[in-house]
Amino acid sequence: MVIRDFDWKHSYATSDIREDGKLVDILHDFYIPALSRATRYDRVAGYFTSSSLAAASQGFSRFVENGGVARFVVGMQLDPEDAAAILRGDTSRADRVMLEQLDITPSWPDAVRHGVELLAWMVTQGYLSVRVGLRVHAQEGTPQPLDFAQDGYLHEKWFILGDEEDEIYISGSLNESRTALAVNAENITLQPSWISDWNRSILKDKHRSFEALWLGKHPAIKTFSLPEAVHARLVKIASNVTGLFEIDGTPMPYHPMPDQKQEVREADEIQPSLAERLRFAMIRLAPLLPGGEQVGIETTPIEPWPHQRFVANRLLETYPRNHLLCDEVGLGKTIEAGLAFRALWLSGRARSIRVFAPASLTAQWLVEMAEKFFLPFYRRTNSKGRWECIDMLSGETIQGDGKMFDSPLEIISTGLVINRHGGRLLAGLPETDLVLVDEAHKARRQTPDNQTAVPRFNKLYQELQSELYGKSRTLLLATATPMQLNRVEAFDLLKLMPSAGAVQFSEDLCEIFYRTRDKLLNREPMADYESEWLRRYLNDVRASSPEQWRFVHNHVLSFFGQTGLEDFVERWLEPMDWDEVQPALSLLAPLGRSMLRHTRSLLRAYQREGLLNANLAWREVHPSIVKLSGVEREVYDQLQDYCAELASHIAANMEEGRQRAAIGFYLSFLRLRYASSFYALRCSLERRLVKIRQTLDHKAQQFANSDIDREELEEMSDEEVEGLVLKHRTESDLTWEQGAVSRLLATMDRLPSTPRKMQQLLQDIDQRRVSGTDRVRQLVLFTRYADTMNYLHDELRRLLPRCPMGTFSGAGGTLRRAGEYHPERMDRTTIKQSFVGGNIDILLCTDAAAEGLNLQSADLLINFDLPWNPMMLEQRIGRIDRIGQHHEHIRVLNYLYQDSVEEVVYSRLVQRFREALTVSGELQFSLLPIQPEDFEDYAKADGEQGKIDEEELLCRAYEHAKRIKERQQLTEFKADEQKAAYEALEAQQRAEPLPATLELIWSAISESKYLRALGGSIESFRHGDAFSLVDVPGLPREVLLTTSRDLFEHGLGQDDHRRLHFATYGDPVFEKLLDYMLQPLTEVQTAWQNRKPLVSIRIDNHELRTLEDALDTEPPEDSQIELKERSLPLQGRQDDRVGRQQKVMLNSASASLASQKLNSSPDSQNNQISEIDRFRVDVNNRHGQRVHLNFDTPDRNSMLAVREKLLWPVAQKGNGLVVDADPLLLTASRDVIFRQLGDRNCRTSHDVARRLTIQAEELAARS
Known part of the structure; x- marks a missing residue:
């Protein structure tokens, strides 16, 4: 039966008279006929009350005959405090109210009891999913009553029924109250899809509204899943009933009760055989068997590139050992880390993993770990432990309150670590098996260029060295810019690597x-x-x-x-x-x-050999110069005057150095906003003006204490930056700034309606227009600021109404379909799929999308503004310049204001570099050797402190490039040599059989006689095959599993709305399937939960080590399964005693040398060191070229214990030690002493020797 074959009425009302003279019976005249034919049922109606839930169950007895799947959104009325708590993620507030509605009492009418029992059974059997909705103000987001309508949204009651071809939209006074239920009173109107285009249009709109409600993205209704306690109560209700009935007592004709259902299956002998259970046991335990770490890598839904596989394997075979992950931007450091995380987590070798990353990257880490590796990380959003995680089943983000460090898998912002006002966060960090610090180059010394001074490190490095290094068994430092670091900064990171040895x-x-x-x-x-x-x-x-x-x-x-x-x-x-x-x-x-x-050179080497399965495009980067004139030039000049005068006012009215970092950061922020768009600058200036007025009125929250530093500034939001340097200002000073900002805004009022940069964008879009339409060939546009993105979206929406357009920023994604004005909210995955699928022509992004969003279907990227960090530019380009790019060539257009700092760096400086300097091919040219600080100094107004000109900027770039070349030579490993080495290594690894692979998992599922007997089957799609699971207890009614990476990436197709899951560890459907198949094998589940390392699974004296072994085995049903365990050596932290003792020896020897050769009275550095230099030359000219240098250490025995591993022979001599010193050791000692002399308080032999002795004692104590 199908929906279309029934003679539907336009409307049904209990007050209507049928042709036979009887009153209309809504249940039997509409619900049962409709649900007997439907396979889909989406309903938005009712409250979470017993009577409303009972009413919603009408017709369910027939719905399950078709294997239907229903989704209900039900409203909930709470007091404002409880509602606000739920919106913050505390769904426990809803438990009490909802459980009261499910407390069956003798006073319940039979209709209510029958309905609730039937609905509970539907939920527990997987036929029905329920989400609970709270009404919020559509603009303000505050909790409101369900009947609230002042924001323009009216909460309606409606539902959609459908089969494979057709559907009906139903609305009206749906049955809600217990009184209405008793008389079965309803009044509804039907609008079938096959009747008219009008109805089809309505259904399209309603589908979009329902999806927004279901995903929690509707502006006026926020939804959440049923709390665990409520779901458990429904399970209890369903398990206690002896029969299922409609609300009027009509018995359920088709499906038996769960206990009866089991009897039928046993009678028909539809049970998994022991052979099948054995295969699923082998799948479950594969990560615990020898070679099991590789199972974690091989069963991911992504195909790792050769170098990513190599890095992951290196991390596994050397675990627990610290490493620097330094792949070039776009080559997948996150993928490498995720592969290692997954392998170590599944195998049980790592029981706790924590990622520390800049705040702007933590959300991307969370998404990548969930989508690509099925790892349930928690992202901490404040120092009190509030968290976000991704529901693996729905893909939704869930929030809640918790305690910092109480989850074994956590992602934490480095901003929380360095926040001076949040206390010592890491003091409470427990011992952690694996810690990764992203953007590790931000942990650095404050003056890297001054190598003659004792180093002072920023807060992040101090915390990294004092806490993370000591509390992690394995520490991974990720940075794409090791070559951009000063040489000594690279060595600073090396101090956290015990593998560096002595x-x-x-x-x-x-x-x-x-x-x-x-x-x-x-x-x-x-x-x-x-x-x-x-x-x-x-x-x-x-x-x-x-x-x-x-x-x-x-x-x-x-x-x-x-x-x-x-x-x-x-x-x-x-x-x-x-x-x-x-x-x-x-x-x-x-x-x-x-x-x-x-580097990308390695990928090119693979491409030349035909070993890269996907295209690697060639990029062309072109500057697009935008000339400034008229009012636009006037605004720029006036902004520069304001910046210079503000800097002067701040300097004149504050103590020396007070808020210097803050004022520089704020002025750079304004210049970047100007370079982005006039609209962005206006937004900031307007907000700044409000804050100035509030400060004058003593109402503003003032940021930036005098001790604020660069790290904290970079973690601030735009709104916080706009409130900088208002503290400690005089009233007259603030009044001056109020006037300056007001005058600048007044000038901006005269700007043309379409600025020149916007005109340039429209010209470039017009060149890509598909003839005769508003559609354009796909492009991606990047901007730094959400204000600019929103401005561009509004302008393009007005000018190109038929062009489908999307946005993606830190606030999420939107899609505006062709011909529609209002955009709909979408998650990251949907935006990506819509774009790659060709359903979005123009995608506007902020830098929040510059990590992890793959948009390789576009061949043009426009940078509407340019970041002052070339690394961020490379990350932007990397969104389209990826392996698998659909086009042979891609273009990048950089919009630059003429004579701006961006135009000088990204256009003129690039050209001069090409002419005057050959940089190693390992350095991508978009990664100009320019630091953000160089941008800031060049952008300063004339006369502003620290201002540099173009020639000085070029000199700095040359110097940076020279250092980069030097550092590249430190670790040079040519691409062709890398390729050959990885090929040989991979061939060796491939020869070893793995406990499980995707191909073997697919065989176990697709060949399962039990799953096929339940109705499961293989279905073929354009990009691969999937297995349809039907009637598996505990799983949704019909769901698809695949091991095809292509199919999982591209999906089933636009018209197939079934859920597709990947058959791998961590996927919720796959995990439930394993749990169900292994119910009788408790020892298998226990071994998995405890992550016990195993040698094999033994059955009937046969040892099975791989899933392939299990697929070839058909044991008798009475066979016993035995797990053969193995022991692994206990792996502690890496031993850094040799490195510490070598440093102790160097410092102690240097102290001894200083006491002998330095003057006892203060003198200049050069004069003090001259005697040591003469002594070093003298030793070098000696016959043996060595000298015995006597010294002492705090713990002689510790040094003597490792003396064979030290780089110079050490022996005991009397009560001290002696080292066989050569000119190399004297040179190193000379450099150590020279640095100490750089301290103005350390100028004599006694001072230097004492300082070095203290440092040696501290280092020895840590050993």
């Missing part, structure tokens, strides 16, 4: 290695002590980093390179050709031992 804590020893290596590669003669030192270093690598040594020796070096390395280390022979050994000297260098880095 050189870990000393940048001076790192420098010794690189200087020695460079002498070899330049074929300069080496002294004996240098060769001996290098041998000691390499032997330390072989002992402390055996995995790295094996990889380099077996997969990177040629035969001659292997022989040469062995000759040098083991036989004390010089290699015949140092060039053959060069890769080892890079990969085994201090940075190479810890850093995992890849």
